[in-house]
Amino acid sequence: MNDLWLGLCLSTAIADWVAVAKGEIRLERIAKPLMLLFLLLWFLSRTPLHGGSLFFALGLFFSLLGDLALLFEGWFLPGLFAFLLAHLAYIFSINTPLAEVSPLWSVPIAIVLALSAARLLRRIAQGALERQSANLVVPIYVYGLTLTLMILSALMTLFRPDWSARASLSLSFGALFFYVSDLILAWNRFVRPLRNGRLWNMILYHLGQILLTIGAFLHWGGAG
Numbered sequence: 001m002n003d004l005w006l007g008l009c010l011s012t013a014i015a016d017w018v019a020v021a022k023g024e025i026r027l028e029r030i031a032k033p034l035m036l037l038f039l040l041l042w043f044l045s046r047t048p049l050h051g052g053s054l055f056f057a058l059g060l061f062f063s064l065l066g067d068l069a070l071l072f073e074g075w076f077l078p079g080l081f082a083f084l085l086a087h088l089a090y091i092f093s094i095n096t097p098l099a100e101v102s103p104l105w106s107v108p109i110a111i112v113l114a115l116s117a118a119r120l121l122r123r124i125a126q127g128a129l130e131r132q133s134a135n136l137v138v139p140i141y142v143y144g145l146t147l148t149l150m151i152l153s154a155l156m157t158l159f160r161p162d163w164s165a166r167a168s169l170s171l172s173f174g175a176l177f178f179y180v181s182d183l184i185l186a187w188n189r190f191v192r193p194l195r196n197g198r199l200w201n202m203i204l205y206h207l208g209q210i211l212l213t214i215g216a217f218l219h220w221g222g223a224g
Contacts, residue, residue, distance in 0.1 A: 005042035009035055013206040020199050029071050035206060036064040043213050046221050053220035055093035056213075062086035063209065076189075077139060083182075084143050087150040093216065094153040094171070101156045110152055117148040120183060127190030140186070147182060151175045154212075167218035174211030181205035 012035040019027035040060040047053050062085040069079035121144040125137045154175035157168035181204035188197040 005038050005045060009038035009042060009210070012038060013210070016206070017199060017203055020202050032071065032202075033064060033067045036060065036067050036209065039209060039213055040064060043217060047217050048220070052093040052096035053216065055089045055096060056216045056220070059086045059089035059093060060209075060213065062089060077136065080136075080139055080143055084139075084146055087143075087146045090150050090212070091146070091153050094150075094157060099160050099162060101159050105159045106152075106156055109155055113148050113152055117144055120144070124186045124190050131190060133190070140190075147179060151179050154215075157215075163219055167215045169215070170211045170218060171215030174208045174213075174215055177204045177208030177211060179208075181208055 012031045016028055016031035016035060018024070019031055040057065043057060043060060047057075049057055062082050066079045066082035066086060069075040069082055121141055124144075125140050128134065128136045128140060154168075154171045157163040157171055160168070163171075181201050184194060184197050184201040184204070188194055188201065194200070
């Protein structure tokens, strides 16, 4: 049953990509939340819940709520809030227990992420203002800051002795894919449409969630 959940997760992810590519809204509304549900069930079936792994499971749960919200027009803000909670849960999970990381690595990476995020968020916020969505400017900045902290937390596991190389690489690539996915979503919505933007948004989002979860499993499931 454990591997069945992962197989169903991958199958529904592909079904969702096909639905997005063909504009099959009904199929997308079924496949998109089911993918996260199956991923959550796989993680729960393979990983004991305590400390960091419990927070990670909460992150998947809030992601599922976010997926459900974003399926419906006019629910962007509730969906954004659900994913904000998801990233906060991921941050707590990765940093439980809190470990020291050499400033030789953490400071330069944090500076690069902060400068990049500030520039991108400023352009997205400007686009929101141009589209008469001023009420979203503050949530966009709060969400962007939280997402950036999640990526930083994931990348820092590469330099932590308590994380194996396989687990930290999977987690880091997952966080980066998630970041690019959200960037595409925001650019499509507030700046300008990108060619096949929605499709790439979903592909990178699903790959990001899967890699994050595999990294968490390798770390807390004892297979790292």
